[in-house]
Amino acid sequence: xxxxxxxxxxxxxxxxxxxxxxxxxxxxxxxxxxxxxxxxxxxxxxxxxxxxxxxxxxxxxxxxxxxxxxxxxxxxxxxxxxxxxxxxxxxxxxxxxxxxxxxxxxxxxxxxxxxxxxxxxxxxxxxxxxxxxxxxxxxxxxxxxxxxxxxxxxxxxxxxxxxxxxxxxxxxxxxxxxxxxxxxxxxxxxxxxxxxxxxxxxxxxxxxxxxxxxxxxxxxxxxxxxxxxxxxxxxxxxxxxxxxxxxxxxxxxxxxxxxxxxxxxxxxxxxxxxxxxxxxxxxxxxxxxxxxxxxxxxxxxxxxxxxxxxxxxxxxxxxxxxxxxxxxxxxxxxxxxxxxxxxxxxxxxxxxxxxxxxxxxxxxxxxxxxxxxxxxxxxxxxxxxxxxxxxxxxxxxxxxxxxxxxxxxxxxxxxxxxxxxxxxxxxxxxxxxxxxxxxxxxxxxxxxxxxxxxxxxxxxxxxxxxxxxxxxxxxxxxxxxxxxxxxxxxxxxxxxxxxxxxxxxxxxxxxxxxxxxxxxxxxxxxxxxxxxxxxxxxxxxxxxxxxxxxxxxxxxxxxxxxxxxxxxxxxxxxxxxxxxxxxxxxxxxxxxxxxxxxxxxxxxxxxxxxxxxxxxxxxxxxxxxxxxxxxxxxxxxxxxxxxxxxxxxxxxxxxxxxxxxxxxxxxxxxxxxxxxxxxxxxxxxxxxxxxxxxxxxxxxxxxxxxxxxxxxx
Amino acid sequence: xxxxxxxxxxxxxxxxxxxxxxxxxxxxxxxxxxxxxxxxxxxxxxxxxxxxxxxxxxxxxxxxxxxxxxxxxxxxxxxxxxxxxxxxxxxxxxxxxxxxxxx
Numbered sequence: 001x002x003x004x005x006x007x008x009x010x011x012x013x014x015x016x017x018x019x020x021x022x023x024x025x026x027x028x029x030x031x032x033x034x035x036x037x038x039x040x041x042x043x044x045x046x047x048x049x050x051x052x053x054x055x056x057x058x059x060x061x062x063x064x065x066x067x068x069x070x071x072x073x074x075x076x077x078x079x080x081x082x083x084x085x086x087x088x089x090x091x092x093x094x095x096x097x098x099x100x101x102x103x104x105x106x107x108x109x110x111x112x113x114x115x116x117x118x119x120x121x122x123x124x125x126x127x128x129x130x131x132x133x134x135x136x137x138x139x140x141x142x143x144x145x146x147x148x149x150x151x152x153x154x155x156x157x158x159x160x161x162x163x164x165x166x167x168x169x170x171x172x173x174x175x176x177x178x179x180x181x182x183x184x185x186x187x188x189x190x191x192x193x194x195x196x197x198x199x200x201x202x203x204x205x206x207x208x209x210x211x212x213x214x215x216x217x218x219x220x221x222x223x224x225x226x227x228x229x230x231x232x233x234x235x236x237x238x239x240x241x242x243x244x245x246x247x248x249x250x251x252x253x254x255x256x257x258x259x260x261x262x263x264x265x266x267x268x269x270x271x272x273x274x275x276x277x278x279x280x281x282x283x284x285x286x287x288x289x290x291x292x293x294x295x296x297x298x299x300x301x302x303x304x305x306x307x308x309x310x311x312x313x314x315x316x317x318x319x320x321x322x323x324x325x326x327x328x329x330x331x332x333x334x335x336x337x338x339x340x341x342x343x344x345x346x347x348x349x350x351x352x353x354x355x356x357x358x359x360x361x362x363x364x365x366x367x368x369x370x371x372x373x374x375x376x377x378x379x380x381x382x383x384x385x386x387x388x389x390x391x392x393x394x395x396x397x398x399x400x401x402x403x404x405x406x407x408x409x410x411x412x413x414x415x416x417x418x419x420x421x422x423x424x425x426x427x428x429x430x431x432x433x434x435x436x437x438x439x440x441x442x443x444x445x446x447x448x449x450x451x452x453x454x455x456x457x458x459x460x461x462x463x464x465x466x467x468x469x470x471x472x473x474x475x476x477x478x479x480x481x482x483x484x485x486x487x488x489x490x491x492x493x494x495x496x497x498x499x500x501x502x503x504x505x506x507x508x509x510x511x512x513x514x515x516x517x518x519x520x521x522x523x524x525x526x527x528x529x530x531x532x533x534x535x536x537x538x539x540x541x542x543x544x545x546x547x548x549x550x551x552x553x554x555x556x557x558x559x560x561x562x563x564x565x566x567x568x569x570x571x572x573x574x575x576x577x578x579x580x581x582x583x584x585x586x587x588x589x590x591x592x593x594x595x596x597x598x599x600x601x602x603x604x605x606x607x608x609x610x611x612x613x614x615x616x617x618x619x620x621x622x623x624x625x626x627x628x629x630x631x632x633x634x635x636x637x638x639x640x641x642x643x644x645x646x647x648x649x650x651x652x653x654x655x656x657x658x659x660x661x662x663x664x665x666x667x668x669x670x671x672x673x674x675x676x677x678x679x680x681x682x683x684x685x686x687x688x689x690x691x692x693x694x695x696x697x698x699x700x701x702x703x704x705x706x707x708x709x710x711x712x713x
Numbered sequence: 714x715x716x717x718x719x720x721x722x723x724x725x726x727x728x729x730x731x732x733x734x735x736x737x738x739x740x741x742x743x744x745x746x747x748x749x750x751x752x753x754x755x756x757x758x759x760x761x762x763x764x765x766x767x768x769x770x771x772x773x774x775x776x777x778x779x780x781x782x783x784x785x786x787x788x789x790x791x792x793x794x795x796x797x798x799x800x801x802x803x804x805x806x807x808x809x810x811x812x813x814x815x816x
Contacts, residue, residue: 685814687807688742692734 008063010056015063016117016141018056018151019195022158025049026188033181042181043166046188050162053195054155064148067115068572114144114573116201116273123204140201142272146573149404149566150198150336153411156538157328158191160531164419165320167527168426172518174525183223183318190216194329198336202271203252210248210301210333214241217330221317233313240310244300251293258286276343276574284348291344291351294337302334304392305362308385309635315377319422322377326384327415332407335391339400339575346398346576355396356480360487362389365632367494371501371617372628374434376421379502383458384414386491390473393488398578399476401570405546406469408566412538413457413466419532420451423524424506429516434502438611439511444523448507450532455503457539459496460597462556468543471593472562478589492593496600501608501617509611556590718759726752739795739805743788750784 028045119139165187169177177183193216197209214237222234252270259269262278269275279287298304303311311331315322325331338345338355345351363386370382387410394403424440424447425432441448457464460471470492478485513521523529547564556562571577607616618625627633682693729748736742754777761773795805802809 683814685811687810688734691730695730695734 008066009059010063012063012115012117012143015056015060015143016119016199018053018060018155019192019199021049021052021056022046022188022191022195026185026192029181029185029188033185037181039176039180042176042184043162046184047159047162047166049188050155050159050191053191054159057151057155060143061148061152064143064145065569067143068145068148068569114142114147114273116271117141117143137202137204137268137270139205140271141199142201143199144573145569145571146336146340146404146575147198149408149570150332151195153408154194154198154328154332155191157411157415157535158187158194158324160535161320161324161328161415161419162187162191164323164422164528164531165318167525168320168419168422169318179223183220186216186219186223187320187324190220190324190329194333197333201273202268203255203275204270206337207249207252210297210337211245213301213330213333214238214245217241217314217321217325220321220324221314223317223321227316230316233310233316237310237314240307241300244297244307246296247293248297248300251290251297254286254290254293258282258290272340272574276341279343279347282347287344287348288350291348292354294341294344295351295355298334298338298392299358300334301337302331302388302392303385304334304389305358305365305385306634308362308366309638311385312378312381312631315375315381319377319418319425322381323415323418323422326381326418327411331384331388332411335388335395335403335407338392338395339404341574342395342400342576343574345395346578352396352398355392356477356484357396359389359392359396360484362386363393363491364487364494367491367498368628369631370498371494372615372625374615376424376432376434376502376506377418379498380414380417380421383417383495383499386495387414387458390470390488390491393477393480393484394473397473397476397480397484398576399472400575401567401577402469402472402476404570404575405566406473409457409465409469409539409542409546412535412542413454413464416450416454416532416535416539417458419528419535420447420454423447423528423532426524426528427517427521428514429518431514431516433514434505435613436514437512437517438505438509439507441507442511443513443521444507446523446529446532450529450536451503451507453536454539455499456601459499459601460492460593461496461601462594462597463560465539465541465543467594467597468546468562471590472546474593475562475589489593489596493596493600496597497604500601500604504604504608505611508609556587562590715759715763718755718763722752722755722759724752725749725755728752737806737808739798739807740792742807743791743795746791747784747788750780754780 025045025048028049029042032042032045117140119141121136122139123137162184165183169180169183171177190213193209193212195209197206197213200206200209218234218238221237222231224230225234255275256269259275259278259282262281263269263274267274282290300307311326314325317325345355366382366385366389370379370386373379373382387406391403391406391410394400394406421432424437424444427444428437428440431437453464457466460467474485474488474492477488545564546562546566548561550561615625618629621628630636682689726749729745729750729752732745732748733742736745757773757776757780759773761771761776762769764770798810799805
């Protein structure tokens with residue numbers, strides 16, 4: 001039965017084209033720019049190609065589940081059949097070994113249940129002696145159910161964002177902004193990068209996607225590059241990411257260094273399959289080293305403490321870019337990478353503990369900062385950091401499936417919230433400060449409705465997407481340590497509070513408008529509101545892929561039980577779940593977190609329901625609030641501790657270069673220069689001086705000749 | 714006898730050289746170059762008449778005639794150049810022409 005199930009709906013080679021469609025779109029738009037086509041049309045190649053990718057991804061989600069279910073089951077049971085079926089894709093020898101032993105299958109802790117597709121040989125490792133003309137790092141794609149989940153929501157959310165951008169990147173008269181076509185080209189490139197990152201089958205290709213994503217974020221955050229703050233934010237994002245990526249690169253190097261001696265000929269020590277197969281043969285110190293270095297990369301890319309500072313500044317980019325970065329194509333990469341490498345991380349409890357501690361710090365810190373901001377998009381940015389920290393806690397607690405579940409639900413409601421905030425911003429003349437407007441619910445009804453769904457989902461309101469995934473993480477964190485669980489619950493309450501503080505300040509109270517909004521602000525065009533509604537449906541219902549409808553004593557409200565389809569789907573991918581993290585009934589916890597979410601919303605309603613002009617919290621909390629408002633002075637601290645010393649070092653190097661090195665060169669050049677200055681006096685242009693010189697020269701030559709002849713005999 | 718001819722030749726040449734270097738008139742300077750020519754021609758003719766191996770030939774005189782012809786052609790060219798230069802600057806002083814000087 002399992003062997004039959006392995007036949008996929010579409011050929012795997014077709015899925016392998018998925019990332020390249022948006023790239024094709026980006027190239028077409030690039031050609032349009034080169035040929036000076038009209039800017040208004042620039043959206044269609046990107047929308048069309050991302051739509052193709054999204055459609056492929058929808059089908060792929062089913063096939064990826066089949067592949068994973070078959071491969072992970074097949075390794076235990078039908079080894080021979082699996083060997084026959086897997087011949088097209090099996091480039092790596094790992095499973096071949098398992099089946100060659102003929103039924104003596106020992107449970108490997110690191111299962112590698114996916115299918116690897118080799119696109120082409122990419123980088124030669126330069127060892128011609130080893131096997132068949134040397135070893136190669138191939139461009140490989142790796143398909144399993146984790147890939148399926150990621151690529152599914154990434155392409156879907158990207159499609160919604162791209163459609164929304166058609167309307168967003170225009171002014172009120174429908175004329176495209178300057179750089180409209182450039183924007184779409186970058187969006188296509190961004191989706192391509194993220195899809196490559198998700199599909200990558202080895203660490204080198206993963207790193208390529210990783211860096212491409214960083215590049216695209218730089219290009220898009222700095223989209224309004226004439227604005228100094230946007231240019232600075234782009235640089236900040238790129239440089240902070242670079243710090244993380246440096247660690248990530250070192251992690252990949254150490255994988256190569258440590259795993260290489262264990263591999264047999266023909267095995268690439270950078271393939272996921274090979275690494276996960278041999279990871280348990282490494283020394284604990286080696287695993288910890290690899291884990292910490294990889295984590296370093298994830299901290300930068302996923303904007304976690306202490307490398308989160310770039311994310312709030314990244315709000316300088318256009319709102320669809322924020323939505324894309326926060327929901328689909330950038331910050332999820334770190335979570336995905338850790339989940340993908342969970343065989344590595346699960347092997348080192350020390351690294352897991354570090355992840356939990358950093359996650360808890362990030363979650364609480366970002367949530368408190370979010371409570372004291374007025375920039376709508378910044379509130380959402382801090383909320384993203386906080387939610388990503390939730391996912392990190394889940395990863396650290398040994399429940400990466402819950403982390404991936406939260407990434408998936410979070411993508412819907414966070415994209416929705418950013419696009420909603422963008423809609424507000426678009427109609428308010430690019431003003432996003434909550435102090436400058438209120439009561440927009442009457443002017444922007446569609447935005448208000450969809451934002452309400454998004455806010456409820458983010459707040460963890462019962463039965464919406466965020467509730468299910470967040471509750472699982474809280475549950476896992478209680479299994480890890482009660483203190484972590486309590487902090488997670490507190491963060492959940494704060495999340496509900498700041499989300500609805502933002503919502504009430506924006507949409508409730510008396511209608512106030514900024515001057516920039518113009519005379520008659522109105523609802524955004526349908527090309528923007530329809531993606532909002534689609535995402536709102538996702539934000540409401542996405543969570544039901546992770547719950548089971550079942551009655552009984554352990555069910556929420558008597559008929560819903562956590563741990564659903566999604567978890568079964570992910571089961572068998574590279575994700576390693578600590579079963580203890582899910583053990584025990586957490587029903588009281590679900591009711592408690594539901595209560596906290598509703599309580600947070602109610603508290604926000606009491607304090608901000610009328611959208612007061614003066615923030616009541618700033619009066620009540622006083623000094624604490626101003627620390628939150630100043631973001632714990634972390635930016636200032638980094639400025640003092642790192643930026644200024646480094647700038648000083650730069651000045652020192654510059655001075656040494658200017659005075660020391662250049663001075664040395666000046667001295668060296670002074671010799672010919674002085675000689676030249678002396679000889680230049682002789683060349684005075686007077687014909688008679690030259691004649692005299694010639695005469696003296698000839699006489700001298702004759703005399704020397706005579707003297708030499710006399711001396712030489 | 715050879716030494717006397719050579720001394721006169723050398724004297725003509727040195728007189729011409731001194732004149733060329735010291736005078737401030739292009740035509741005089743040109744005449745001085747002619748003087749140096751004649752010193753050289755005298756040397757050639759003297760070596761032809763009193764060769765070191767003792768067998769006189771006409772080679773020296775042939776070279777002398779040849780040089781005179783060349784000098785005549787050169788005189789025509791040089792005088793034309795001097796006229797042109799004079800037209801540019803209204804003077805025959807060679808020191809107004811210092812275009813080869815390094816600035």
